[in-house]
Amino acid sequence: MASKAAHKRLTREYATISKNPPPYITAHPSDANILEWHYIITGPEDTPYHGGQYWGTLIFPSNYPFAPPAIRMHTPSGRFQPSTRLCLSISDFHPKSFNPAWEVSTILIGLLSFMTSEEMTTGSVSGSERERKYLARKSRWWNSTGGGSQNRAALKGNVKAGDGGAKFRAEWPEVDGENQRWMTEHKIDPVTGDPIGGSNCGPQLGIAPGSGQRQAVVDAVVQQRDAAGRGWMSSRVWIFVGIVLLYTGVARWLGWDSDRPRTAL
Structure with a gap:
């Protein structure tokens, strides 16, 4: 439960950020708990996250602003581990190191700044630019479907794929409605997040860096490459045998047989 000071401070900050939201950022506290804030960062131009919709939470301690919040980003981004x-x-x-003068807007601006850098820390990942652009294209789908989940029971604690988008829908009903219309207009498959009947130009299955699935794909490629190499070696052997047989036949036809007398030059 929030202290009186924390409740007063967060109520004031909500009024401030609603009236004057920072660029690319919107945020609000949960109706059920003022210490649980939900934010959406829209990917800025000239970044791999452009057009992406990144949802996350700030969980404030009861003695805020004298202690900082726990920060998580739930939407896969190729920059942070989801819900970590x-x-x-x-x-x-x-x-x-937290300064009590820092506000919610300060925290989220700092998060956006860190997101668009390449500095590493606990909870961050080093995805490629292609992976990040791919995940940005699928971010609206992921938020509103829970990553294609069919389970409608919302999870408690960390929000992960599996709640069918229930938590996002509860906190962002208007944004979810926009996402649903966007998926309908663009004929997005609600299970895969890819255009129905279209090609998937992103990384295979949207596999995250360092995952076991990614390694399995790498291993399969290596096996195919090795098999191709063995096939090429086998082909070279047969080509060599064919050359030897051809040479022998031509030699006999020209009278290069060692049992016949050779014409003197």
């Missing part, structure tokens, strides 16, 4: 606490100077990993 992020180790930042503005997060609960570093309570001693």
Whole structure:
């Protein structure tokens, strides 16, 4: 439960951020708990996240602003591990470095700045530009379907694929409605997130860096490459045998047989 000071501070900050939201950022506290905030970052231009819709949470301690929140981004981005606490100077990993003068907008601007950099920390990943663009294209689908999940029971705690988009829909009903219309207009398959009847130009299955699935794909490619190499070696052997047989036949036809007398030059 929020302290009186935390409740007052967060109520004031909600009024401020609603009236003057930072660029690319929108946020609000949950109706059920003022200490649980939900934010959406829209991917800025000139970044691999352009057009992406990145949803996450800030979980504030009861003694805020004298301690920082836990920061998570639930939407897969290729930059952060989904639903994982992020180790930042503005997060609960570093309570001693937190400045009570910092507000929700300060925290989210700092998160966006870190997101668009390549600095690594606990909870971050090093995805390729192609992976990040691919995930940006699928972000609306992921948020509103829970990653294609058919299970409609919302999860408690960390939000992960599996709740069918229920938590996102509860916190962002208007945004979810826009996402649903967008998926209908673009004929997006609600199970896969890809255009129905279209080709998937992203990384195979949208596999995250470092996952077991990704390694399995790499291993399969290596096996195919090795098999192709063995096939090429086998072909070279048969080509060599054919050349030897051809040479022998031509030699006999020209009278190069060792049992016949050769014509003197």
